[in-house]
Amino acid sequence: MGYAGLQLVNTMFMQELCERMTRQFDCDQVMHQKDDLSFLRVDRDRLESALMYLKTHEGFVHLSFVTVIDYIEDGFFRLNYMLYNYDKATNIGVQVDITRENPSMHSIHHLWAQGWTYQRELKEMYGIDFPGSPRVDEEFVLEGWDGIPPMLREFDTAKFCEDRFAKRDGRESQDIKQTMRDNLYPERGES
């Protein structure tokens, strides 16, 4: 079976899988990004069972990563749980939307032991709480952080730097294209 054949098998497998998932877990939205990458969107309370099903019945045994996207305009976080199937060599992303006010999500550390590391990071960088996750309240990367979580989009990084870290005078920005033309290739000029 060549590459095209594998692609076809993958596409069919993913489409069937997404149909099954939609029936079972009432997914809002299904996106087929690529042959081997699809995204499902499930409810906040159905996420755990959906992940459990994908892990135990569909062969998605590997949790690649957990990320979050901050949709500040629409007032929600979108969590992405990316899973990988070694037999079929396919990825599936399970997405959950959670509210931005007092964000909290069910912990998945009992499904994948590494999950608590991601959850600890999300707690520190975005302030999303995962009740029951081990060591979730401990510092992950930052030490003694005293402001709002730094990866939130309302966090003003430039202003924070100005207040916290001293600037050295003399720094100036230049237009790269113009500077290179003036200094490196003056003979070429504008043609």
Next chain:
Amino acid sequence: MNKQDKNPGNNRENLIKLENAGLTAEEQQLFCDAVPVPYEPYSLEFVERFHNWIRANSLWVLAFGTGCGAIELNPLMTSRFDANRFGVMMRPTPRQASVLIVAGYSSVKTLKRIIRSYEQMQGPKFVIGLGICTINGGMYYDSYNTINCLDRYIPVDLYITGCMPRPEALLAGFMELKRKIKAGECDGANRYVKDFDWYKANQKKVIKKWDMPDYNW
């Protein structure tokens, strides 16, 4: 002549104790609370010059990679650049080192370790800021977690700019550092002692979790 008597800083009665407020009462018993004292040069000038010549020719570098620039320190010791021929050597512990190279950006978390390492180094000690990030923040000038000007937190004797400077630039920097040491211009450790309060205030403005002694003897 007894140097101890000449130096008023060494007089135990005149010493102000460090607060060590970041430590618990139990930990405060374990750490020294004396303020650092400045280095007094020898009264005979040629003796001091001789000592400076010795210091310049055995620079022992603390092998502490603080940022991405640490990758330039590795080829420095290999046969191609061979810094050993200039008396430059890597040491694994701050107690044996005399040169601290802050290589590239340093996050607030690393800065805490840099300060600890720097203070634990025994004098005479020198600091090289390697890369543009130590000078004005470089490409990380607006990051929430990296400092911009290194010389506000520890005294820097020499800056080598570039992003990243190649090992050749680093060797040229060592040559310049040697020249400055021989000329007696590297007084960073004394500046640190003299402006101790200013340095500590700057450090504590950035490092919010201060759970170490105020001076790491």
